[in-house]
Amino acid sequence: MSRKPIIAGNWKMNKTAKESRAFIEDVKLDIPSNDLVDAVIGAPAIFLEAMTEAVQGTDLQVAAQNCYWEDEGAFTGESSPKTLSDLGVDYVIIGHSERRQYFHESNEEINKKAHAIFRNGMKPIICCGETLETYEAGNAEEFVGQQITAALNELTEGQVQSLVIAYEPIWAIGTGKSATKDDAQKMCKTIRHIVAENFNQEVADQVRIQYGGSVKPENIAEYLACPDVDGALVGGASLQPESFLSLLEAIN
Numbered sequence: 001m002s003r004k005p006i007i008a009g010n011w012k013m014n015k016t017a018k019e020s021r022a023f024i025e026d027v028k029l030d031i032p033s034n035d036l037v038d039a040v041i042g043a044p045a046i047f048l049e050a051m052t053e054a055v056q057g058t059d060l061q062v063a064a065q066n067c068y069w070e071d072e073g074a075f076t077g078e079s080s081p082k083t084l085s086d087l088g089v090d091y092v093i094i095g096h097s098e099r100r101q102y103f104h105e106s107n108e109e110i111n112k113k114a115h116a117i118f119r120n121g122m123k124p125i126i127c128c129g130e131t132l133e134t135y136e137a138g139n140a141e142e143f144v145g146q147q148i149t150a151a152l153n154e155l156t157e158g159q160v161q162s163l164v165i166a167y168e169p170i171w172a173i174g175t176g177k178s179a180t181k182d183d184a185q186k187m188c189k190t191i192r193h194i195v196a197e198n199f200n201q202e203v204a205d206q207v208r209i210q211y212g213g214s215v216k217p218e219n220i221a222e223y224l225a226c227p228d229v230d231g232a233l234v235g236g237a238s239l240q241p242e243s244f245l246s247l248l249e250a251i252n
C-alpha cells in the first residue's frame, strides 16, 4: 500500500504576514513536487489570505490551525470554515493538544469541526495524543483510540480515507523529547487498526497518519521509515526555511 507522505509545518502563533511571505519566497523553488509529497504550512488565521496568495503556482499547500463548526452566524471571534475554503485553504488542523488543553476543546467538538471542514471542501488533519501520565500508566492506546473513534464519528468511508491523522504525544510536543520510532510506529499501527474496526481495512490502508512531537531534520527519516507513519506534523523545526526544506528532503 503506497500512501503519499505529508509533511506539515505547524507555525502555531508565530510570524507576521510579512515574515510569512519572506519564508515562502525562500522555499518556493525548492519544494518537491506534490506528486511525491504533500508539503503543507499551517499558518495563523490572520494571514492565511497572504499565505494562499503567496503559494500560488508553487507545490506548497496551506492549512489553518483551527476553525469553527458553523459556516456563519453570531460566533464572535471564530473562523468560518466556509471563509477558509473561500481563501483557498487546503487543510485544517483540528484537535491539537494545545487547543484541547488551553481552550478545552472536546472530542465531540472536534468531530463537528471535521464534518464542517469536509462540508466546505477541505480536509482535516486530526490531532490526537496522550499525556505523560497516561503514557506511563500504559493507557495511551485506549486513550488515543477513544479520541479517534469520537473524532471520526459519522464521517463517510470516502471522507476518512482522505483525511490525515496526526499522532502527537503531548509529552513530546515542544519538549525536545521525541517518541522513539518504535513508540511512534506502534501507536500509528494501533490507530490504523481502530480505523479498520470502525470503518474497514481498505479505508484504514488509505488514511495517512503522521507522527508529531519534536520532529526535526535529524530525526525525521527514522519516523518516515516506519511502515505505518506517513509523514510528520512539525512545530519548531518548521519555522526556518532551511529547516523546513531539510524535513522535505527526507522524502525520497
Ligand code: PGA
Pocket (backbone or CB within 6 Å): 010, 168, 172, 173, 174, 175, 176, 212, 213, 214, 215, 233, 234, 235, 236, 237
Ligand atoms: P514541535 O510541535 O515539533 O515543536 O514539538 C509539534 C506540534 O505541536 O505540532
